[in-house]
Amino acid sequence: xxxxxxxxxxxxxxxxxxxxxxxxxxxxxxxxxxxxxxxxxxxxxxxxxxxxxxxxxxxxxxxxxxxxxxxxxxxxxxxxxxxxxxxxxxxxxxxxxxxxxxxxxxxxxxxxxxxxxxxxxxxxxxxxxxxxxxxxxxxxxxxxxxxxxxxxxxxxxxxxxxxxxxxxxxxxxxxxxxxxxxxxxxxxxxxxxxxxxxxxxxxxxxxxxxxxxxxxxxxx
Numbered sequence: 001x002x003x004x005x006x007x008x009x010x011x012x013x014x015x016x017x018x019x020x021x022x023x024x025x026x027x028x029x030x031x032x033x034x035x036x037x038x039x040x041x042x043x044x045x046x047x048x049x050x051x052x053x054x055x056x057x058x059x060x061x062x063x064x065x066x067x068x069x070x071x072x073x074x075x076x077x078x079x080x081x082x083x084x085x086x087x088x089x090x091x092x093x094x095x096x097x098x099x100x101x102x103x104x105x106x107x108x109x110x111x112x113x114x115x116x117x118x119x120x121x122x123x124x125x126x127x128x129x130x131x132x133x134x135x136x137x138x139x140x141x142x143x144x145x146x147x148x149x150x151x152x153x154x155x156x157x158x159x160x161x162x163x164x165x166x167x168x169x170x171x172x173x174x175x176x177x178x179x180x181x182x183x184x185x186x187x188x189x190x191x192x193x194x195x196x197x198x199x200x201x202x203x204x205x206x207x208x209x210x211x212x213x214x215x216x217x218x219x220x
Contacts, residue, residue, distance in 0.1 A: 014075065015187050017067065018050045024058070028066055035070045037191050038182055041144075041160060043071045048097055052079025060092035113149075120145060120159065130166070141181060150174070160184075164208070173206040174218060188213055 019027055035042045047067065051058060064074045076095030080086045086096045114128035116135045122142030126133065133147035136154050143159035145151060148166040156177040164171030164186035171185050178199055183190045185208045196215065203218035 015045060015047045015072075015189075016050050016078070017047050018053070020053055022054050022056060022058075024063065024066060028070070031067070032070055034191065035072070037193075038160070039071065041182060045072050046075045047072045048076045048078055049074060050079045051077055051085070052081070057082075057085050057088060060089045060094055064092055064094060114147070119155070122159070127165075133163075147171070153177075162189075163206075169208050171208070174204075175206075176203045176218070177201055178204045183213065185213060 067074050076097045077089045078097045080096055089096050111131045113132045113134055116126055119137045120126055120139045120143045122140045125144045128147040130148050132149035134152045138155035139145055139157045139159040141158040146162045146165050150172045151161050151163045153175045156179060157175045158179045160182040161173050161180055162184040163173050167186050169186045179201055181192050183206055190213050199215055204215050205218045206215050
């Protein structure tokens with residue numbers, strides 16, 4: 001009998017929107033400002049909403065609809081304090097996710113490093129699946145480089161660099177000249193204005209420490 005479907009384990013990187021209080025309107029203004037700075041990166045991006053700091057149960061249907069006005073897609077919530085929260089979220093069509101669900105199972109086998117020698121121009125995207133990515137040239141503004149492992153750029157990085165795309169928190173970004181629009185490791189990201197000025201146009205190493213990005217000078 002032929003198979004019509006298969007259910008298999010996999011892993012995907014999901015951004016988490018942390019709501020710090022019950023003021024949804026203010027939170028959405030901050031989120032909209034971020035999305036407007038890199039709309040292509042966030043368009044259609046799946047997001048999980050952390051409601052652990054809210055003092056009252058939100059209207060999950062309103063929460064979902066409001067966030068999705070930014071172009072992002074709400075796929076679930078985390079931080080539900082009570083069973084009533086969980087049931088209300090499910091009724092709104094949202095998955096209820098727990099921190100334990102973030103444990104990765106069946107990690108993919110790492111494949112050989114992907115090496116790119118030519119410039120990566122605006123509008124191009126290069127993805128190193130289950131591998132590190134080495135770019136021996138420049139990455140233009142509007143270009144995007146993605147790797148499930150670490151990223152090494154030996155030219156100027158003006159575009160977006162996304163390492164640990166499948167959730168590997170041990171991934172790094174190494175860059176000889178940092179002028180990036182966006183840096184991301186395992187779903188945690190900085191837009192250009194979040195990158196400390198002293199590292200602009202400098203060789204740097206970016207890593208993830210305690211779920212926050214950390215940047216240091218790259219010394220040889």
